[in-house]
Amino acid sequence: MTDLAINGGPEAAADLEIPRWPQCTETSKEYVLDSLESEKWCRIIDGADWVDRFEEEFAEFHDAEHAIAVSNGTVAIELALRACGVKPGDEVLVPAYTFIASASAIACMGAVPKFVDVDPDTFNLDPESVREEITADTVGIVGVHFGGYPMDMDELLPIVEEHELFLIEDAAHAQGSAWRGERVGTFGDFGTFSFQQSKALPAGEGGIVVTDDDVLAEEARLVHNIGRAVGAGYKHTMLASNYRLPELQGALLCAQLEKLPEENERRQRNEELLVSELETIDGIHTLRADDRITDRGYCVYNFRYDAEAFGGLSRDRFLEALTAEGVPASSGYGLPLYKQPAFSREQLGALVPPGTDIPVNRHRHLPGVEKIMRTNVRLSHTALLAEDDTVLAIPRAIRKIQENVDELLLE
């Protein structure tokens, strides 16, 4: 007799209703059609106004002075680095556990990404490790609000100030997150966001930078428009690339932004429900509760799995069993960034100036990151949009696996 779905039993989470993502709403159709019919599809065409409108609304949502929309979240980081004055050969700290773009953007500027350990209870930069990694060559930090969980700004900002570093907050995952009442992305010199299809504010592709600094904003605006002011015709005052967001994407983002606050409320409610149950399961570790986090955005929802409490069942086999029960879950990134072939000495050496000191990344071992690699269970933010309290099917499925773990250990 088998109970577990992986062995042919019934699914414990059959009632978990995860909505499809992204969603083409009536408002999305209306706004995109308006942009399409206007035949002004590029923001520098006279009368084009969807990207302008989105920038204004996004800046207002973040209580930021400026927002400059760009074509994706990767170039948003590059734009911010360039506006912060990063030069080839500079050293920039970045967490070793994040999507590659946070660090590859640094390398693509000819600078050296220096990988820092993260706290396995938050998945964010560990402040002590940040202090340890700073050298005379360090010019700034690209920090990540991983999964939408805000970095500890009380710890990070004094370090940035003390060492006169710039801070770019990679908030690709954190549309709507707030720390002590202020939206993330507005604490550092720049906040950068992604609107790629899987994100909580999706447009297929897209990105934005926000800043309160007038000078940085002007620089970023010039850079994003191939080195000229909007409306300056063919006069280019600096060498730069084209990072502009198309108008159709601007229209789509205006529509998607309208529904974000309500969706985040639902995600937060569901997360509270989920955590209250997950916390009672031996061997499941949710992220640290922190009162200073006053609002949450999400891209992924993470917790950690302790195999010992499941009779030694490997995390990967647990994930297979959980997915079979009807809970789509993954282990996250397969490699810490320092083990990515892209950050080998050879590859970095081709981008940085000759003579630059390049760490031998493949020999690094950062304990916080390695612990996450072994134990992470990742759900999409869409699981937190589940209808009613069907999200409780997730802890139910986990308990079922724990109670019937012998079925898997006997294999």
Ligand SMILES: Cc1ncc(COP(=O)(O)O)c(C=O)c1O
């Ligand atoms: C943390 C982080 N930063 C940056 C990016 C890059 O965004 P994009 O895919 O829009 O270039 C991503 C994308 O997933 C990300 O997860």
